[in-house]
Amino acid sequence: EEEDEEYFNSKELPNYACKYCGIHEPNCVVMCNCCKKWFCNGRGNTSGSHIINHLVRAKHKEVTLHKDGPLGETILECYSCGVRNVFVLGFIPAKADSVVVLLCRQPCAAQNSLKDMNWDQDQWKPLITDRCFLTWLVKIPSEQEQLRARQISAQQINKLEELWKDNVDATFQDLERPGVDEEPQQVLLRYEDGYQYQNIFGPLVKLEADYDKRLKESQTQENIEVRWDVGLNKKTIAYFTLAKTDGDMKLMHGDELRLRYVGEMHKSWAGVGHVIKVPDNYGEDIGIELKNGNGAPTDCNSNFVVDFIWKSTSFDRMQLALRKFAVDDTSVSAYIYHRLLGHEVEEVLFRCHLPKHFSAPNLPDLNRSQVYAVKHALQRPLSLIQGPPGTGKTVTSATIVYQLVKQNGGPVLVCAPSNTAVDQLTEKIHKTNLKVVRLCAKSREAIDSPVSFLALHNQIRKMEANTELQKLQQLKDETGELSSVDEKRYRMLKKLAEKELLEAADVICCTCVGAGDPRLVRLKFHSILIDESMQATEPECMVPVVLGVKQLILVGDHCQLGPVVMCKKAARAGLSQSLFERLVVLGIRPFRLEVQYRMHPELSRFPSNFFYEGSLQNGVCADERKLNKIDFPWPISDRPMFFHVTQGQEEIAGSGTSYLNRTEAANVEKIATRFLRSGVKPEQIGVITPYEGQRAYLVQYMQYQGSLHSKNYQEIEIASVDAFQGREKDIIIMSCVRSNEHQGIGFLNDPRRLNVALTRAKYGIIIVGNPKVLSKQPLWNHLLSFYKEQKVLVEGPLTNLKESLIQFAKPKKLTN
Amino acid sequence: VSESLAIPSGPRKVECPEDEDFRNALDKMVSENIQERMREPVKAGNVDISVPVVLKSNKKTYEQLQDTPETERNKIGFVLMVRKGNKLQYKNFEADINSELAQNLRDQELAQKEE
Ligand SMILES: [Zn+2]
Ligand SMILES: [Zn+2]
Ligand SMILES: [Zn+2]
Structure with a gap:
């Protein structure tokens, strides 16, 4: 046997052997033009052929057929425009001849003149079908051949692709090298001590940081055209458009980019700036404000390169927090320390003086469950407040903060994972007349928000007592810089002023990661409230927590979406579980707010029953959620909801999902148009769809194919479920982007995502999808049955909706 | 039990x-790649893509193709038109008789006959 093995190892495969499985039948392999590696057209044990697996994972797009293959050496490209992107390529047969030609879907296959030339335009088919190349381009290796080849798994494929990013010559054998394969340690429910806690979370934060770094640094773009401008603050601004990135990365305000000039008209130059404008519905422009505009080639407009600058700050702060939690016994009280680690500690109540009235000035009066939530939080060193959708979480949080200040004095630290959530809460707390400071990252100081006037950097400018600082600031604003002596003096004075303001504040608000700001290190916070805490990873939550907390209030809802973790490895190891969720699993009962004020009672029924054990009560009645004067054909008049049965065209299966989605997109457009025609404003409507691809398609479809003027559709927000979390719309239309029979329904089987999707609408919800496919999922089976019972599972045109008699599939067993 | 069944x-x-x-x-x-092309209108090439006459003349009908020997019966010949620079190339290939491509050709012929 050993000899056999040696023989096998010594026998070299030809260079065109599939880099995954070793199959080397010239008929069956294709070369990736980008990395010059060959792959076969067999799927092995995965759901797509090896070449498609490679193209997708490596984001490569062009291929060449083997010279001994069915068509000889051929680069696949559009006959008309020459594009080589195989994901947009397809073919058209002649109407009555056995001739075919390769054409891209847009625009070449859509040209009107094709018909006159005897091509059968309607028969355009993609080159990739059912996740393989068409067999007349590349054969599929026989089943037996595939069985004899290396049985590479999807996990191994992933790892190999990862290895290739660092070393293009890595081979399958390298996968077996020690260390490569190691999965990080899983998070636990309970931890021995802070050191073990740090030892488990530290590596996960590192993984996520590495992933983020690689992603950002791989995004350099060339041939950028720049338009120059000068801002009100006299700083140089550069506007430009980036080619669409693969969608994994979204630019955010405050991100840093480096702009470089590589042309001949000016000496080479590079400058760094913060993003102050991101692409939106109105334009694709990105704007950056240069840190230092001196010497920028403002008379040149082309030949620029843009690099993304990765910053480790947030990850460093998490690591620091983990270490502090382990080694510094003043970082949190002993009680909190043991509770967070999951040790057996009895629940204690503070003996505190409870106020007579629980409401706070200028905020709405609280309902009973909100009052109890405030009481609950005030009395405990550690409490979880669960706020289902529309239950007044922010008002409750603001009231808790107000009462905490009244009880113990300040400062109370208030955090949330996102800037938007922090701003919302800051606004509410400010209403109670407490002294609030909003601490922003330096890179975000230029960004406007409803609470800009509360930002530390703006409050400093208004401090009247400090005339010297004001003068220096004025000088700096006017001239752009100060002499080094003045600059030193300016910084010193500014620091003092910041300290003074922070120390005098009742409440300091910032993001979780922002709590690691050096300006806060010397402060101790006895009480900390973290809102939307289910959206923060555990190490992120720890950044504020280790600032000395003795009383910690986590507000959130573990039945809604959790934190976004980009690195799959880290996510699988448990980084995507929030602290809130782990504490719930540990047996700490969250106190639940129970009255919802958002949804029409009919809309809250299913979410209440399915996600909250039927405990949600309605604080609004049907009449308050009636769209007055809006004539819309709801199948049941007092039930503003329905499931619009939309059966995609099964004839194009496999990778061509975008075609399947066209039917849904068309229906979404019809529904939206009907609402607009009857007087609903576009900004009242939100369209939710789980895939970015469908989102982009819908935006385009409405603009170009919508039956009203394209302007009407611009303010309709079309976004993923995740983008709608924490927000509401009057009307929600949801496009499920149903998939074919062989495929799971992806994101949609996450109950938390479904919960968020179903609870955004105040007045009405319409789901567009295919029940046949969706009903295989137990979760969706429940939802569909509910819609059916309510007689709102319908089909047909909007003008004539009829109850659908479609049979559901038997659901698979509920897993995980 | 034969080996192949085992x-x-x-x-x-x-x-x-x-x-x-x-x-x-x-x-x-x-979907993203298609979207991207819809967004930044790429101009369709000015290339002549009409079905060349050369190919029309030696065209076989579906029925004629059926007359070929049995071994080749489950295949059907096609031509892929490719452009290399300014030169036209015709690449012969065979499609499975059950393939969509072949089916489509047959449907077209049937439709023409009915007319
Ligand atoms: Zn490649
Ligand atoms: Zn292979
Ligand atoms: Zn083209």
Whole structure:
């Protein structure tokens, strides 16, 4: 046997052997033009052929057929425009001849003149079908051949692709090298001590940081055209458009980019700036404000390169927090320390003086469950407040903060994972007349928000007592810089002023990661409230927590979406579980707010029953959620909801999902148009769809194919479920982007995502999808049955909706 | 039991999160790439793509193709038109008789006959 093995190892495969499985039948392999590696057209044990697996994972797009293959050496490209992107390529047969030609879907296959030339335009088919190349381009290796080849798994494929990013010559054998394969340690429910806690979370934060770094640094773009401008603050601004990135990365305000000039008209130059404008519905422009505009080639407009600058700050702060939690016994009280680690500690109540009235000035009066939530939080060193959708979480949080200040004095630290959530809460707390400071990252100081006037950097400018600082600031604003002596003096004075303001504040608000700001290190916070805490990873939550907390209030809802973790490895190891969720699993009962004020009672029924054990009560009645004067054909008049049965065209299966989605997109457009025609404003409507691809398609479809003027559709927000979390719309239309029979329904089987999707609408919800496919999922089976019972599972045109008699599939067993 | 029956007939598909991620990523890539082309209007080339007469003349009908020897019966000949620079190339290939391509040709011929 050993000899056999040696023989096998010594026998070299030809260079065109599939880099995954070793199959080397010239008929069956294709070369990736980008990395010059060959792959076969067999799927092995995965759901797509090896070449498609490679193209997708490596984001490569062009291929060449083997010279001994069915068509000889051929680069696949559009006959008309020459594009080589195989994901947009397809073919058209002649109407009555056995001739075919390769054409891209847009625009070449859509040209009107094709018909006159005897091509059968309607028969355009993609080159990739059912996740393989068409067999007349590349054969599929026989089943037996595939069985004899290396049985590479999807996990191994992933790892190999990862290895290739660092070393293009890595081979399958390298996968077996020690260390490569190691999965990080899983998070636990309970931890021995802070050191073990740090030892488990530290590596996960590192993984996520590495992933983020690689992603950002791989995004350099060339041939950028720049338009120059000068801002009100006299700083140089550069506007430009980036080619669409693969969608994994979204630019955010405050991100840093480096702009470089590589042309001949000016000496080479590079400058760094913060993003102050991101692409939106109105334009694709990105704007950056240069840190230092001196010497920028403002008379040149082309030949620029843009690099993304990765910053480790947030990850460093998490690591620091983990270490502090382990080694510094003043970082949190002993009680909190043991509770967070999951040790057996009895629940204690503070003996505190409870106020007579629980409401706070200028905020709405609280309902009973909100009052109890405030009481609950005030009395405990550690409490979880669960706020289902529309239950007044922010008002409750603001009231808790107000009462905490009244009880113990300040400062109370208030955090949330996102800037938007922090701003919302800051606004509410400010209403109670407490002294609030909003601490922003330096890179975000230029960004406007409803609470800009509360930002530390703006409050400093208004401090009247400090005339010297004001003068220096004025000088700096006017001239752009100060002499080094003045600059030193300016910084010193500014620091003092910041300290003074922070120390005098009742409440300091910032993001979780922002709590690691050096300006806060010397402060101790006895009480900390973290809102939307289910959206923060555990190490992120720890950044504020280790600032000395003795009383910690986590507000959130573990039945809604959790934190976004980009690195799959880290996510699988448990980084995507929030602290809130782990504490719930540990047996700490969250106190639940129970009255919802958002949804029409009919809309809250299913979410209440399915996600909250039927405990949600309605604080609004049907009449308050009636769209007055809006004539819309709801199948049941007092039930503003329905499931619009939309059966995609099964004839194009496999990778061509975008075609399947066209039917849904068309229906979404019809529904939206009907609402607009009857007087609903576009900004009242939100369209939710789980895939970015469908989102982009819908935006385009409405603009170009919508039956009203394209302007009407611009303010309709079309976004993923995740983008709608924490927000509401009057009307929600949801496009499920149903998939074919062989495929799971992806994101949609996450109950938390479904919960968020179903609870955004105040007045009405319409789901567009295919029940046949969706009903295989137990979760969706429940939802569909509910819609059916309510007689709102319908089909047909909007003008004539009829109850659908479609049979559901038997659901698979509920897993995980 | 014969050997061929004893061994498995082909690789078994293994469901796993990595595979599901792949499927989602593929769907995303397809729709995004198409979207991108719709957004930044690429001009269709000015190339003549009419079906060349040369190919028309030696065209066989579906029925004629049926007259070929039995071994070749399950295949049907096609020509792929390719452009290399300014030169036209015709590449012959065979499609399976049951393939959509062949079916489509037959449907077209039937339709023409009925007219
Ligand atoms: Zn490649
Ligand atoms: Zn292979
Ligand atoms: Zn083209």
